[in-house]
Amino acid sequence: MSKEEAIAKLIQVFRQYGYEGTTLAKLSKATGLGKASLYHYFPGGKAEMGEAVLEYANKWFQTTVLKPLQSDGQPEARIMAMSQQINKFYSEGQETCLWSILSVGEAQDLFNSQIQNSLITWIDALIQVLIEAGIEVEQARQRSEDAIIQVQGALILARVLNNNSPFKRTLAELPKTLLGK
Amino acid sequence: MSKEEAIAKLIQVFRQYGYEGTTLAKLSKATGLGKASLYHYFPGGKAEMGEAVLEYANKWFQTTVLKPLQSDGQPEARIMAMSQQINKFYSEGQETCLWSILSVGEAQDLFNSQIQNSLITWIDALIQVLIEAGIEVEQARQRSEDAIIQVQGALILARVLNNNSPFKRTLAELPKTLLGK
DNA sequence: GTCTATACGTGGATAGAC
DNA sequence: GTCTATCCACGTATAGAC
Numbered sequence: 362m363s364k365e366e367a368i369a370k371l372i373q374v375f376r377q378y379g380y381e382g383t384t385l386a387k388l389s390k391a392t393g394l395g396k397a398s399l400y401h402y403f404p405g406g407k408a409e410m411g412e413a414v415l416e417y418a419n420k421w422f423q424t425t426v427l428k429p430l431q432s433d434g435q436p437e438a439r440i441m442a443m444s445q446q447i448n449k450f451y452s453e454g455q456e457t458c459l460w461s462i463l464s465v466g467e468a469q470d471l472f473n474s475q476i477q478n479s480l481i482t483w484i485d486a487l488i489q490v491l492i493e494a495g496i497e498v499e500q501a502r503q504r505s506e507d508a509i510i511q512v513q514g515a516l517i518l519a520r521v522l523n524n525n526s527p528f529k530r531t532l533a534e535l536p537k538t539l540l541g542k
Numbered sequence: 543m544s545k546e547e548a549i550a551k552l553i554q555v556f557r558q559y560g561y562e563g564t565t566l567a568k569l570s571k572a573t574g575l576g577k578a579s580l581y582h583y584f585p586g587g588k589a590e591m592g593e594a595v596l597e598y599a600n601k602w603f604q605t606t607v608l609k610p611l612q613s614d615g616q617p618e619a620r621i622m623a624m625s626q627q628i629n630k631f632y633s634e635g636q637e638t639c640l641w642s643i644l645s646v647g648e649a650q651d652l653f654n655s656q657i658q659n660s661l662i663t664w665i666d667a668l669i670q671v672l673i674e675a676g677i678e679v680e681q682a683r684q685r686s687e688d689a690i691i692q693v694q695g696a697l698i699l700a701r702v703l704n705n706n707s708p709f710k711r712t713l714a715e716l717p718k719t720l721l722g723k
Numbered sequence: 724g725t726c727t728a729t730a731c732g733t734g735g736a737t738a739g740a741c
Numbered sequence: 742g743t744c745t746a747t748c749c750a751c752g753t754a755t756a757g758a759c
Contacts, residue, residue, distance in 0.1 A: 362742095377646075377647065378562070378646070378647040378648070379560060379562060379563075379646050379647050380563075381559070381560060381562040381563035382560075382561075382562035382563075382646070382647035382648055384733080384734065384735085385734070385735060385736085386733085386734080394742090394743075395743060395744055395745080396735085396736080396737095397736090397737080397738090397742095397743070397744065397745085398742065398743050398744075400735095400736070400737075401742060401743075402742090406735065406736065407734095407735070407736095457646060460702065461698045461702070462646060464698070464701055464702050465558075465559070465560050465563070465638060465643060465701075466558065466559040466560050466563035467559070467563055469701075473702070473704075476702055477702055477703060477704070480699075480702050480703065481703075503708075503711065506699065506708045507692075507708075507712075509695070509699060510691075510692055510695035510696050510698075510699050510708065510712060511688075511691055511692060511695055512695070513694070513695040513698040513699065514690070514691030514692055514693070514694040514695025514696070514698070515691050515695070517642045517645070517691075517694045517695070517698075518661075518687065518690060518691050518694065520645055520646075520650075521641065521642070521645050521654070521657055521658055521661050522658060522661065522662075523654075523658070527684075527687045527688075527691065530684065531688075531691060543724095565751085565752065565753085566752070566753060566754085567751085567752080575724095575725075576725060576726055576727080577753085577754080577755095578724095578725070578726065578727085578754090578755080578756090579724065579725050579726075581753095581754070581755075582724060582725075583724090587753065587754065588752095588753070588754095724759105725758105725759085726757100726758085726759075727756105727757095727758085727759100728755105728756085728757090728758100729754105729755080729756080729757105730753105730754085730755075730756090731752100731753090731754085731755100732751105732752080732753085732754100733750105733751085733752070733753095734749100734750085734751075734752075735748105735749095735750085735751100736747105736748085736749090736750105737746105737747080737748075737749105738745105738746085738747080738748095739744100739745095739746090739747105740743105740744085740745085740746100741742105741743085741744075741745105
């Protein structure tokens with residue numbers, strides 16, 4: 362098993378259990394590797410695995426979600442493309458956001474700056490598109506923040522209510538939220 | 543120290559560290575009670591403490607947030623009163639929501655039905671007010687869900703960005719979100 | 724009710740064989 | 742690279758004195 366493949370398995374565990382709820386036993390079971398093998402790939406142990414998982418998720422997000430947003434079509438089309446990708450990225454609202462779950466407790470101390478960067482990158486990418494669409498910068502910032510707020514909040518609602526329809530509705534309305542029409 | 547006072551201290555720990563990140567050592571330190579004393583109040587251990595903390599938060603939320611919403615003024619005034627109380631309840635966006643943090647990992651199995659009830663109660667209370675304001679029921683439901691989504695999402699953004707201004711802005715716009723004007 | 728002391732499992736991490 | 746075996750600290754929980 363390659364390191365990449367291992368990380369893809371690890372990410373599931375961190376997403377489901379959070380940092381402190383994730384144990385080496387769970388990580389071992391998820392990958393099929395013994396604890397010692399995990400330490401071969403990640404000498405820094407659990408903290409390094411968390412770091413790797415965040416880095417992996419970040420790249421994945423950049424490729425699948427941000428890239429369509431930064432392509433060269435019409436702003437509205439790009440935003441719609443992004444919404445579709447977000448839907449996939451979070452498995453239609455059934456998966457927790459790694460950023461939100463790794464921003465509490467001990468994990469916050471370890472990863473917050475990394476997570477903050479990811480979120481800021483996302484916000485800035487949105488602002489860029491809205492400016493291209495002719496929206497004034499401060500309003501663009503507010504709407505971009507609102508969009509992310511809504512995605513994050515909708516994921517929580519989906520998890521607690523065990524029902525992803527508010528999440529899907531939120532995504533469907535993202536273009537309106539961002540472009541204001 | 544009364545049981546109530548103890549619970550008020552415990553809640554801080556669960557909020558900050560989540561269920562799995564919360565240890566008896568932390569709970570002991572926060573209350574000033576020895577571990578054995580905690581077991582005197584909560585024979586069921588950590589799980590019972592989590593339960594008690596959720597129950598406490600729920601009552602607190604009902605009294606401070608829902609009651610103003612269900613008073614007998616104009617809908618808009620009641621919604622504004624609720625927003626103010628939400629602001630206090632989450633310490634201006636600087637405190638995590640207990641419901642969102644206890645809905646992951648092992649805690650999800652233990653507490654999800656309780657948390658689900660709390661959230662549904664909130665949504666239903668909002669729907670009631672919007673219906674009184676003359677809004678059609680399905681739209682009332684959607685807007686109520688949206689309001690909660692925005693509060694939850696804004697709390698996440700505040701935590702990650704270490705900046706509560708989006709949270710405050712979100713709260714300020716809640717009346718508009720709900721009443722649609 | 725609150726404490727000290729302690730039991731027992733599990734968590735993270737390492738050694739060393741293959 | 743992956744395993745088995747093992748270490749040590751800490752986690753939850755309990756016993757029993759005061």
